[in-house]
Amino acid sequence: MELIKDLGEHELLRRLRKYCHPNLVGDDGAVFKVSEGMELVVSSDMLVENVHFSDRTTPPYMVGWRSVAANLSDLAAMGAYPLGITVALSLSPQTPWDWLESLYQGMKDCLDRFDTFIIGGDLTGGKVSAITEWRCAIAITALGEVKANQKILRNTAQTGDVIVTTGNHGLSRAGLEILLYPEKYQDLQENIKQKLILAHQKPQPRLDVIPRLHPYAPITGMDSSDGLADAIIQICQQSNKGARIYLDKIAPCAEILHITDDATALKWTLFGGEDFELVLCLSPEKAEKLIKGDRPLIKRIGEITEEKPIILIDNSNPDSEVLLDSNEIFNHF
């Protein structure tokens, strides 16, 4: 087995170059253009082994895919199109080359899907400066561009705005459960199992939705990387508003209900995280048009209120009111 430490820096850089933008030269920095009239959006992330991913649940290809997806999702959450990413790595010298190759292949495949590239990093400086005796850490900075009036911010929600989400929530968390306890789910239908695992291992940032939002700008929102509940709470806090969310509109997917009880399924749907969907707020008229054009991908889940609390409304039980609170969100279920 080839180990990183046996390859030497020069050979390592040579091998990794094919995963990067073809124009990437070994200079002190990468140079590129932001389109005229566009603003630059920058987002940084550090993923650490055994904290953000583990070999147990995530093969290196998937670690690469997910780390890129998370960063592209941050761009989508701002309404921005990707210009490229930079990658800085801290690796153990004992890391097998195969592991690193799979990591980069995963990054590249996710980038390819969205026509973007690795444009720089600690590799381009001519040194892999961060080889340590320790576990892997991956620092990614995503660069994107957006027209000023098409920026999606968190703090601009208005009373009466309709709250919509793309896609479904809780699937990634359900997939993780299957990966953590495979023996428990060995009799599960294969197509359900694969769908949930794929949701966890190869999430899709919602860049596909961005062009369809342009006619309705400006829109408030963010991604649901830390969970649907977190996104709603962040938007309300930063906009100094509250919200009413309809429980029947955020009912867990059938696939999730296949593998767990109702209460757990709702918990995963609200707090699971890493589904990388968008949670957006816009006026009722705009929301109606957007939903009409994008059914069933985009659906209405509630509305922004002037009063602060975020209330979960159960239509089948009109007397019940569950509050969503940032300090206690996990205590409600």
Added chain:
Amino acid sequence: MELIKDLGEHELLRRLRKYCHPNLVGDDGAVFKVSEGMELVVSSDMLVENVHFSDRTTPPYMVGWRSVAANLSDLAAMGAYPLGITVALSLSPQTPWDWLESLYQGMKDCLDRFDTFIIGGDLTGGKVSAITEWRCAIAITALGEVKANQKILRNTAQTGDVIVTTGNHGLSRAGLEILLYPEKYQDLQENIKQKLILAHQKPQPRLDVIPRLHPYAPITGMDSSDGLADAIIQICQQSNKGARIYLDKIAPCAEILHITDDATALKWTLFGGEDFELVLCLSPEKAEKLIKGDRPLIKRIGEITEEKPIILIDNSNPDSEVLLDSNEIFNHF
């Protein structure tokens, strides 16, 4: 003693916000403008405790200063002016708050010197997502802008170009030596000791020189973060040229000769690294004007040749020819 883990994420972010750009809001990404007609320059770095710095030789304030200086130097090496940096951190929960505060103060003081800011990072996402049980890792991405025709690249050196450097080399390495073996240098003159230690702990990226280079664009070059010899070799390799370097023009500083023998002093001067000076190549006419206007900061050390080898020329011993080679640079001394 306050530990990171006892502060909680919200309080930690609140405390760190004062070191960031005042307009920084907690959104998925930071948004800013690149000036019209300018290209974007991006450079990423990861610094890992006990690999790139250690508490033994570098207090946290200096770690912060040096990590920012290294990244701003990458921008200077491209001829670019800083727009800001992003910072992503991996910290042990056992990290004392005081340590983190000093780290950020060091980063901020270095940024202030060059009128720039922390504009984003893993902090802005509303989570310190990378707290681990392990040593500290700091990932910095520096963003800068440059006019297309003022870019400084490594691969454009021409035969006959004069090679110049800013400042002095080897001082940072000498400062490290004093920090590593303080007992050995306890009788050293205080002003020399302080100068060398400062060169190691608070290096100055050469952004001050960039505006003075504009009249002579385009210029070839890079910074000497990995050593003077490395910079010369990188430029020659990427430009497919060789060089003649005059040993008397790269003679070690008096301060270095105060603390070590001639051979070691020359070794530190050529290979020490982390002086963050610029090594530049330009036509003899342009070089003459640049040096004239900036003496003694900028000085001529050699010239680019068509023939590949990089020759160190000792005028006092015309028969000697020492070759500088990327695979053997350490073996020549």
